[in-house]
Amino acid sequence: MGVKRWLSLFVLCTLVGAVGFLHFTWTGPWHFTATRWILWINHLANPDRFPLHLAGLTLAGLSLLGALYSIAMLNRSLLRGTGSTPASAVDVIYEKRTLARGVKVVAVGGGTGLSNLLSGLKKQTGNITAVVTVADDGGSSGRLREALDMVAPGDLTDCYAALSDSPVLARLLLHRFERGEGIEGHTFGNLMLATLSEEQGGLETAMQDIHEVLRVQGAVFPATTHPPTLVAHLTDGRTVRGESQFVSQVGDARIERVSLDPPDLPALPQVLTAIAEAEVLVLGPGSLYTSIIPALLVPDIAHAVRNSAAPLIYVASIMTEPGETTGFTLQDHVSAIAQHLGRLPDCVLMNDMPVSAQVLRRYHDDGAELVSLRGADRDLRSRVLFAPLLQPDTAWHNPDALANAIVELTSKQR
Numbered sequence: 001m002g003v004k005r006w007l008s009l010f011v012l013c014t015l016v017g018a019v020g021f022l023h024f025t026w027t028g029p030w031h032f033t034a035t036r037w038i039l040w041i042n043h044l045a046n047p048d049r050f051p052l053h054l055a056g057l058t059l060a061g062l063s064l065l066g067a068l069y070s071i072a073m074l075n076r077s078l079l080r081g082t083g084s085t086p087a088s089a090v091d092v093i094y095e096k097r098t099l100a101r102g103v104k105v106v107a108v109g110g111g112t113g114l115s116n117l118l119s120g121l122k123k124q125t126g127n128i129t130a131v132v133t134v135a136d137d138g139g140s141s142g143r144l145r146e147a148l149d150m151v152a153p154g155d156l157t158d159c160y161a162a163l164s165d166s167p168v169l170a171r172l173l174l175h176r177f178e179r180g181e182g183i184e185g186h187t188f189g190n191l192m193l194a195t196l197s198e199e200q201g202g203l204e205t206a207m208q209d210i211h212e213v214l215r216v217q218g219a220v221f222p223a224t225t226h227p228p229t230l231v232a233h234l235t236d237g238r239t240v241r242g243e244s245q246f247v248s249q250v251g252d253a254r255i256e257r258v259s260l261d262p263p264d265l266p267a268l269p270q271v272l273t274a275i276a277e278a279e280v281l282v283l284g285p286g287s288l289y290t291s292i293i294p295a296l297l298v299p300d301i302a303h304a305v306r307n308s309a310a311p312l313i314y315v316a317s318i319m320t321e322p323g324e325t326t327g328f329t330l331q332d333h334v335s336a337i338a339q340h341l342g343r344l345p346d347c348v349l350m351n352d353m354p355v356s357a358q359v360l361r362r363y364h365d366d367g368a369e370l371v372s373l374r375g376a377d378r379d380l381r382s383r384v385l386f387a388p389l390l391q392p393d394t395a396w397h398n399p400d401a402l403a404n405a406i407v408e409l410t411s412k413q414r
Helices: 002-026 036-044 050-083 086-100 111-121 139-148 154-163 169-172 188-199 202-214 245-248 269-277 288-296 301-306 329-342 359-365 378-383 399-413
Strands: 107-109 129-134 219-222 229-234 239-240 256-259 281-284 312-315 347-351 385-386
Touching: 002 050, 107 111, 107 288, 111 129, 111 154, 111 288, 111 399, 129 154, 129 269, 139 154, 139 188, 139 359, 154 169, 154 188, 154 219, 154 399, 188 202, 202 219, 219 269, 229 245, 229 288, 239 245, 245 288, 256 288, 256 329, 269 301, 281 399, 288 301, 288 329, 301 329, 312 329, 312 399, 329 347, 329 378, 347 399, 378 385, 385 399
Parallel strands: 107 129, 107 281, 129 219, 281 312, 312 347, 347 385
Antiparallel strands: 229 239, 229 256
16 A cells, blocks of 8 residues: 555654754764764755755755644545545535534424435435335335234435445435345345344344444434324325225325324424424325325324424425325415324425426326315415425426425525
């Protein structure tokens, strides 16, 4: 690595510089014996024009330059040994220091919406805590949950991938096996979380290892470490158990409220601490009844959010979801959050970019429509903040635009 040569040069320059400096400041009896070589250097020059004390000062100065050069080359050798360059190291240090001073954000939700938000937020701040809904009972998550009696890992995997500092790890986490008996349909991330949960007796004790292995920028925690069942209570008096059954079982009725079974689930202490220290709390974006509200049904989380002094921001959905929020306006979404949480959002972020006609037709064919302010009361309208949050040619939020809006809003309130 070329380390010893620069260390040796540094030691040599330090010793020579010390002798030169002492020669300049002290004229004791050892003067002409211990520093005879300085006399020789001075003899080569003109002693009248180049006094002896000036020779010592010059030697000390040159030694100092040599020591500084050896330090610079030593750092360069160490950086190259780790696969970095001085330029990239400076950029990384600057980025880390900047992100470390960023806004303390706690984002609550699940699904694609939350991971999308996190991918934008990690460019703005390193102080991110994601609180993820784990009530899913379908697909790969449902199979692992049933087989291992663990919380649904799917949304956790998406969030870990979004906040991972390693692009390779992020890609691997989301890799879904398309063949192989027993693993077909599972993602690598889901299997890894299941392995750590099994090996350490639950995700709660595996949290630290997960964050270190995946190089997570911030933190990702499940809303609870006990597998809950999401129950929908419909306007026609029926109940539907299991998130995966909502779309097929709700029918023409509407969801009146949702609950967790069992209801008194514990929250992780790290989650409650993060909420207490947060500068902003963000709900969504994501499905109202299956991504956002389930995390708020954990009693300790709901209590912490209600009592937090941080502003509560709700990122309004762009489109309704068939079988879950069919026909819902923005007023219906906000009212549902207030009903389950016991607190109204302080601000509602709403997209004001037009959705293309082609995208609207595609969603309309599936039974979805734009979430509108139709029928909103004066109080809600006073809480709405419009911003261009749309990804072009989609009905999804742009992660960078959304993160910028949240950080800017929080910075103003700071």
